[in-house]
Amino acid sequence: xxxxxxxxxxxxxxxxxxxxxxxxxMNGIGDPWEVVYVNDGSKDTSLDILRDLxxxxxxxxxxxxxxxxxxxxxxxxxxxxxxxxxxVLMDGDMQDPPEVVPKLVSAWKGxxxxxxxxxxxxxxxxxxxxxxFPLFYRILGAISDFPIPLNAGIFGLIDRQSLDSMLGLRxxxxxxxxxxxxxxxxxxxxYYDRQDRVGGEGxxxxxxxxxxxxxxxxxxxxxxxxxxxxxxxxxxxAALFFATAAFAxxxxxxxxxxxxxxxxCLLTSMILLCMGILGEYVARVxxxxxxxPLSIINRVYRSERIVASAPIRSSRAANDxxxxxxxx
Numbered sequence: 309x310x311x312x313x314x315x316x317x318x319x320x321x322x323x324x325x326x327x328x329x330x331x332x333x334m335n336g337i338g339d340p341w342e343v344v345y346v347n348d349g350s351k352d353t354s355l356d357i358l359r360d361l362x363x364x365x366x367x368x369x370x371x372x373x374x375x376x377x378x379x380x381x382x383x384x385x386x387x388x389x390x391x392x393x394x395x396v397l398m399d400g401d402m403q404d405p406p407e408v409v410p411k412l413v414s415a416w417k418g419x420x421x422x423x424x425x426x427x428x429x430x431x432x433x434x435x436x437x438x439x440x441f442p443l444f445y446r447i448l449g450a451i452s453d454f455p456i457p458l459n460a461g462i463f464g465l466i467d468r469q470s471l472d473s474m475l476g477l478r479x480x481x482x483x484x485x486x487x488x489x490x491x492x493x494x495x496x497x498x499y500y501d502r503q504d505r506v507g508g509e510g511x512x513x514x515x516x517x518x519x520x521x522x523x524x525x526x527x528x529x530x531x532x533x534x535x536x537x538x539x540x541x542x543x544x545x546a547a548l549f550f551a552t553a554a555f556a557x558x559x560x561x562x563x564x565x566x567x568x569x570x571x572x573c574l575l576t577s578m579i580l581l582c583m584g585i586l587g588e589y590v591a592r593v594x595x596x597x598x599x600x601p602l603s604i605i606n607r608v609y610r611s612e613r614i615v616a617s618a619p620i621r622s623s624r625a626a627n628d629x630x631x632x633x634x635x636x
Contacts, residue, residue: 311392349376
Protein backbone atom coordinates (compact mmCIF):
# COMPACT_ATOMS: atom_id res chain seq x y z
CA UNK A 309 0.00 0.00 0.00
CA UNK A 310 1.06 3.58 -0.72
CA UNK A 311 0.13 6.25 1.81
CA UNK A 312 -0.14 9.97 1.06
CA UNK A 313 0.18 12.25 4.13
CA UNK A 314 -1.15 15.79 3.81
CA UNK A 315 -1.35 18.32 6.69
CA UNK A 316 -4.40 20.58 6.50
CA UNK A 317 -4.92 23.94 8.17
CA UNK A 318 -7.82 26.15 7.06
CA UNK A 319 -7.91 24.88 3.47
CA UNK A 320 -11.69 24.69 2.98
CA UNK A 321 -11.45 26.58 -0.32
CA UNK A 322 -9.38 23.94 -2.11
CA UNK A 323 -9.93 20.69 -0.20
CA UNK A 324 -12.34 19.12 -2.69
CA UNK A 325 -10.13 20.10 -5.60
CA UNK A 326 -7.10 18.67 -3.77
CA UNK A 327 -8.78 15.36 -3.01
CA UNK A 328 -10.03 15.00 -6.57
CA UNK A 329 -6.50 15.54 -7.91
CA UNK A 330 -4.99 13.11 -5.39
CA UNK A 331 -7.64 10.45 -6.08
CA UNK A 332 -7.27 10.69 -9.85
CA UNK A 333 -3.49 10.40 -9.56
CA MET A 334 -3.46 7.49 -7.11
CA ASN A 335 -6.14 5.54 -8.97
CA GLY A 336 -4.04 5.92 -12.10
CA ILE A 337 -1.03 4.30 -10.41
CA GLY A 338 -2.99 1.10 -9.90
CA ASP A 339 -1.60 0.13 -6.47
CA PRO A 340 -3.60 0.04 -3.22
CA TRP A 341 -3.44 3.42 -1.54
CA GLU A 342 -4.69 5.63 1.26
CA VAL A 343 -4.54 9.35 1.92
CA VAL A 344 -4.07 10.56 5.50
CA TYR A 345 -5.33 14.10 6.02
CA VAL A 346 -4.11 15.65 9.29
CA ASN A 347 -6.39 18.42 10.50
CA ASP A 348 -4.01 20.71 12.36
CA GLY A 349 -6.58 22.57 14.45
CA SER A 350 -8.35 24.23 11.52
CA LYS A 351 -10.75 27.01 12.50
CA ASP A 352 -12.84 26.84 9.32
CA THR A 353 -14.93 23.93 8.00
CA SER A 354 -11.91 21.89 6.87
CA LEU A 355 -12.57 19.12 9.43
CA ASP A 356 -16.21 18.81 8.36
CA ILE A 357 -15.20 18.51 4.72
CA LEU A 358 -12.58 15.91 5.61
CA ARG A 359 -15.12 13.90 7.63
CA ASP A 360 -17.48 13.92 4.64
CA LEU A 361 -14.68 12.73 2.37
CA UNK A 362 -13.78 9.98 4.84
CA UNK A 363 -17.40 8.84 5.07
CA UNK A 364 -17.68 8.47 1.30
CA UNK A 365 -14.21 7.30 0.33
CA UNK A 366 -12.63 4.24 2.03
CA UNK A 367 -9.19 5.44 0.92
CA UNK A 368 -9.40 8.44 3.27
CA UNK A 369 -8.18 8.57 6.86
CA UNK A 370 -8.55 11.76 8.90
CA UNK A 371 -6.35 12.59 11.88
CA UNK A 372 -7.75 15.30 14.16
CA UNK A 373 -5.22 16.98 16.41
CA UNK A 374 -6.21 18.53 19.73
CA UNK A 375 -5.06 21.99 18.58
CA UNK A 376 -2.80 23.64 16.05
CA UNK A 377 0.62 22.04 16.53
CA UNK A 378 2.34 23.51 13.49
CA UNK A 379 3.57 22.04 10.26
CA UNK A 380 6.11 19.58 11.67
CA UNK A 381 3.74 18.40 14.40
CA UNK A 382 1.01 17.66 11.86
CA UNK A 383 3.42 15.83 9.57
CA UNK A 384 4.70 13.73 12.47
CA UNK A 385 1.15 12.70 13.39
CA UNK A 386 0.47 11.72 9.78
CA UNK A 387 3.66 9.67 9.56
CA UNK A 388 2.71 7.83 12.74
CA UNK A 389 -0.72 7.03 11.33
CA UNK A 390 0.24 6.02 7.77
CA UNK A 391 0.14 2.27 7.10
CA UNK A 392 1.77 2.12 3.66
CA UNK A 393 4.96 0.40 2.59
CA UNK A 394 5.82 3.78 1.07
CA UNK A 395 4.67 7.19 2.32
CA VAL A 396 4.38 10.30 0.14
CA LEU A 397 4.53 13.66 1.92
CA MET A 398 3.01 16.75 0.34
CA ASP A 399 1.52 20.08 1.38
CA GLY A 400 -2.20 20.74 1.17
CA ASP A 401 -2.04 23.93 -0.90
CA MET A 402 -1.46 22.07 -4.23
CA GLN A 403 1.89 23.77 -4.75
CA ASP A 404 3.21 20.22 -4.72
CA PRO A 405 1.51 18.80 -7.85
CA PRO A 406 -0.11 15.39 -7.26
CA GLU A 407 0.79 14.58 -10.89
CA VAL A 408 4.42 14.16 -9.78
CA VAL A 409 3.56 11.31 -7.37
CA PRO A 410 3.71 8.55 -10.06
CA LYS A 411 7.33 9.54 -10.74
CA LEU A 412 8.12 9.22 -7.03
CA VAL A 413 6.45 5.80 -6.90
CA SER A 414 8.29 4.69 -10.04
CA ALA A 415 11.64 5.64 -8.49
CA TRP A 416 10.71 3.72 -5.32
CA LYS A 417 9.76 0.62 -7.28
CA GLY A 418 13.10 0.98 -9.03
CA UNK A 419 14.88 0.41 -5.73
CA UNK A 420 15.11 3.85 -4.07
CA UNK A 421 14.12 4.00 -0.41
CA UNK A 422 14.11 7.79 -0.19
CA UNK A 423 12.90 9.84 -3.16
CA UNK A 424 13.41 13.60 -2.93
CA UNK A 425 11.36 15.98 -5.06
CA UNK A 426 13.62 18.92 -6.00
CA UNK A 427 12.16 22.15 -7.35
CA UNK A 428 13.42 22.93 -10.82
CA UNK A 429 11.53 26.23 -10.79
CA UNK A 430 9.17 27.98 -8.41
CA UNK A 431 6.15 30.17 -9.05
CA UNK A 432 5.52 32.43 -6.08
CA UNK A 433 3.15 35.40 -6.08
CA UNK A 434 4.46 36.53 -2.68
CA UNK A 435 7.50 38.53 -3.74
CA UNK A 436 9.20 38.56 -0.34
CA UNK A 437 9.10 34.76 -0.12
CA UNK A 438 10.26 34.48 -3.72
CA UNK A 439 13.39 36.37 -2.64
CA UNK A 440 13.89 34.72 0.75
CA PHE A 441 13.54 31.06 -0.26
CA PRO A 442 16.58 30.99 -2.61
CA LEU A 443 18.56 33.02 -0.07
CA PHE A 444 17.76 30.52 2.67
CA TYR A 445 18.85 27.54 0.56
CA ARG A 446 22.12 29.26 -0.35
CA ILE A 447 22.87 29.92 3.33
CA LEU A 448 21.90 26.39 4.35
CA GLY A 449 24.06 24.86 1.63
CA ALA A 450 27.02 26.99 2.64
CA ILE A 451 26.98 26.31 6.39
CA SER A 452 25.46 22.84 6.73
CA ASP A 453 27.78 20.22 8.21
CA PHE A 454 25.87 17.51 6.35
CA PRO A 455 24.95 17.55 2.63
CA ILE A 456 21.23 18.28 2.31
CA PRO A 457 19.49 18.46 -1.08
CA LEU A 458 18.74 22.11 -1.74
CA ASN A 459 15.50 23.49 -3.20
CA ALA A 460 13.66 20.55 -1.67
CA GLY A 461 10.88 20.77 0.90
CA ILE A 462 8.84 17.98 2.44
CA PHE A 463 7.51 16.78 -0.92
CA GLY A 464 8.89 13.33 -1.57
CA LEU A 465 8.56 9.62 -0.80
CA ILE A 466 9.92 7.57 2.10
CA ASP A 467 9.69 3.80 2.30
CA ARG A 468 8.76 1.98 5.50
CA GLN A 469 12.31 1.14 6.60
CA SER A 470 13.61 4.70 6.29
CA LEU A 471 10.41 6.04 7.86
CA ASP A 472 10.84 3.79 10.90
CA SER A 473 14.40 5.11 11.26
CA MET A 474 13.16 8.71 11.15
CA LEU A 475 10.37 8.07 13.64
CA GLY A 476 12.93 6.52 15.98
CA LEU A 477 14.84 9.80 16.24
CA ARG A 478 14.13 11.59 19.52
CA UNK A 479 14.74 15.22 18.65
CA UNK A 480 11.80 17.58 18.88
CA UNK A 481 12.90 20.48 16.67
CA UNK A 482 12.77 18.70 13.32
CA UNK A 483 13.81 19.79 9.88
CA UNK A 484 12.30 16.94 7.89
CA UNK A 485 14.28 17.38 4.64
CA UNK A 486 17.49 17.25 6.67
CA UNK A 487 16.45 14.17 8.64
CA UNK A 488 15.37 12.48 5.41
CA UNK A 489 18.87 12.96 4.03
CA UNK A 490 20.60 12.15 7.33
CA UNK A 491 19.12 8.66 7.73
CA UNK A 492 20.71 7.62 4.44
CA UNK A 493 19.46 4.58 2.49
CA UNK A 494 19.23 4.38 -1.28
CA UNK A 495 18.10 7.75 -2.62
CA UNK A 496 16.75 9.13 -5.88
CA UNK A 497 15.80 12.61 -7.07
CA UNK A 498 12.77 13.71 -9.08
CA TYR A 499 12.68 17.24 -10.48
CA TYR A 500 9.44 19.19 -10.81
CA ASP A 501 8.11 22.73 -11.25
CA ARG A 502 6.49 24.08 -8.09
CA GLN A 503 3.24 25.93 -8.71
CA ASP A 504 1.69 28.90 -6.94
CA ARG A 505 -1.20 28.37 -4.55
CA VAL A 506 -4.45 27.41 -6.27
CA GLY A 507 -6.49 29.56 -3.92
CA GLY A 508 -6.46 31.34 -0.59
CA GLU A 509 -3.51 32.67 1.33
CA GLY A 510 -0.52 30.85 2.77
CA UNK A 511 -1.16 29.62 6.30
CA UNK A 512 2.41 29.69 7.64
CA UNK A 513 3.24 33.02 9.24
CA UNK A 514 6.51 34.80 8.58
CA UNK A 515 7.61 34.05 12.16
CA UNK A 516 6.87 30.35 11.63
CA UNK A 517 9.03 30.34 8.53
CA UNK A 518 11.86 32.02 10.43
CA UNK A 519 11.64 29.34 13.14
CA UNK A 520 11.62 26.63 10.45
CA UNK A 521 14.77 28.14 8.95
CA UNK A 522 16.43 28.28 12.38
CA UNK A 523 15.50 24.63 12.97
CA UNK A 524 17.18 23.73 9.70
CA UNK A 525 20.38 25.65 10.42
CA UNK A 526 20.86 24.78 14.07
CA UNK A 527 19.90 21.11 13.61
CA UNK A 528 22.49 20.45 10.93
CA UNK A 529 25.29 22.93 11.49
CA UNK A 530 27.75 23.77 14.26
CA UNK A 531 29.18 26.61 12.19
CA UNK A 532 27.11 29.27 14.02
CA UNK A 533 28.88 28.21 17.22
CA UNK A 534 32.24 28.33 15.50
CA UNK A 535 31.32 31.73 14.09
CA UNK A 536 31.45 33.10 17.65
CA UNK A 537 35.15 32.21 17.80
CA UNK A 538 35.80 34.01 14.51
CA UNK A 539 33.91 37.08 15.69
CA UNK A 540 35.80 37.01 18.98
CA UNK A 541 39.09 36.92 17.04
CA UNK A 542 38.00 39.93 14.99
CA UNK A 543 37.07 41.73 18.20
CA UNK A 544 40.48 41.07 19.75
CA UNK A 545 42.24 42.24 16.56
CA ALA A 546 40.13 45.39 16.54
CA ALA A 547 40.90 45.97 20.22
CA LEU A 548 44.63 45.55 19.54
CA PHE A 549 44.42 47.94 16.61
CA PHE A 550 42.63 50.64 18.62
CA ALA A 551 45.00 50.20 21.55
CA THR A 552 48.02 50.60 19.27
CA ALA A 553 46.45 53.64 17.61
CA ALA A 554 45.71 55.18 21.01
CA PHE A 555 49.31 54.79 22.18
CA ALA A 556 50.83 55.92 18.89
CA UNK A 557 48.51 58.82 18.16
CA UNK A 558 49.00 62.34 19.37
CA UNK A 559 45.46 63.33 18.39
CA UNK A 560 43.17 65.44 20.52
CA UNK A 561 40.92 64.04 23.21
CA UNK A 562 37.89 63.95 20.91
CA UNK A 563 39.60 61.49 18.61
CA UNK A 564 40.59 59.34 21.58
CA UNK A 565 37.04 59.28 22.90
CA UNK A 566 35.74 58.43 19.43
CA UNK A 567 38.13 55.49 19.22
CA UNK A 568 37.10 54.26 22.68
CA UNK A 569 33.40 54.51 21.90
CA UNK A 570 33.89 52.69 18.59
CA UNK A 571 35.83 49.88 20.24
CA UNK A 572 33.29 49.60 23.04
CA CYS A 573 30.35 49.31 20.65
CA LEU A 574 32.21 46.77 18.52
CA LEU A 575 33.11 44.51 21.42
CA THR A 576 29.66 44.80 22.97
CA SER A 577 28.07 43.81 19.67
CA MET A 578 30.35 40.80 19.39
CA ILE A 579 29.49 39.64 22.91
CA LEU A 580 25.78 40.04 22.36
CA LEU A 581 25.89 38.16 19.07
CA CYS A 582 27.85 35.29 20.60
CA MET A 583 25.43 35.15 23.52
CA GLY A 584 22.53 35.03 21.11
CA ILE A 585 23.99 32.11 19.16
CA LEU A 586 24.79 30.19 22.33
CA GLY A 587 21.35 30.99 23.69
CA GLU A 588 19.72 29.49 20.61
CA TYR A 589 21.48 26.20 21.19
CA VAL A 590 20.84 26.23 24.93
CA ALA A 591 17.14 26.77 24.23
CA ARG A 592 17.11 23.75 21.94
CA VAL A 593 18.90 21.61 24.51
CA UNK A 594 16.26 22.61 27.03
CA UNK A 595 13.51 21.77 24.53
CA UNK A 596 14.99 18.32 23.88
CA UNK A 597 15.43 17.59 27.60
CA UNK A 598 11.74 18.28 28.21
CA UNK A 599 10.94 15.68 25.51
CA UNK A 600 7.43 16.94 24.97
CA PRO A 601 5.53 15.22 22.12
CA LEU A 602 5.36 16.99 18.77
CA SER A 603 1.62 16.50 18.68
CA ILE A 604 -1.22 14.73 20.47
CA ILE A 605 -3.86 12.93 18.43
CA ASN A 606 -7.42 13.37 19.63
CA ARG A 607 -9.16 10.90 17.30
CA VAL A 608 -8.39 9.02 14.10
CA TYR A 609 -11.31 8.71 11.69
CA ARG A 610 -10.88 5.70 9.43
CA SER A 611 -13.38 3.81 7.35
CA GLU A 612 -14.35 0.37 8.60
CA ARG A 613 -14.45 -0.81 5.02
CA ILE A 614 -11.23 -2.50 4.00
CA VAL A 615 -9.75 -1.38 0.70
CA ALA A 616 -8.71 -4.41 -1.33
CA SER A 617 -4.96 -4.62 -1.32
CA ALA A 618 -2.20 -6.80 -2.61
CA PRO A 619 1.40 -6.97 -1.39
CA ILE A 620 3.27 -4.10 -2.99
CA ARG A 621 6.65 -5.74 -2.81
CA SER A 622 5.61 -9.20 -3.94
CA SER A 623 6.99 -8.84 -7.45
CA ARG A 624 10.22 -7.25 -6.19
CA ALA A 625 10.64 -9.98 -3.56
CA ALA A 626 9.97 -12.70 -6.13
CA ASN A 627 12.60 -11.26 -8.44
CA ASP A 628 15.13 -11.10 -5.59
CA UNK A 629 14.44 -14.73 -4.65
CA UNK A 630 14.76 -15.81 -8.26
CA UNK A 631 18.20 -14.16 -8.46
CA UNK A 632 19.33 -15.83 -5.24
CA UNK A 633 17.85 -19.25 -6.04
CA UNK A 634 17.59 -19.65 -9.84
CA UNK A 635 15.40 -22.43 -11.07
CA UNK A 636 17.27 -25.55 -12.09
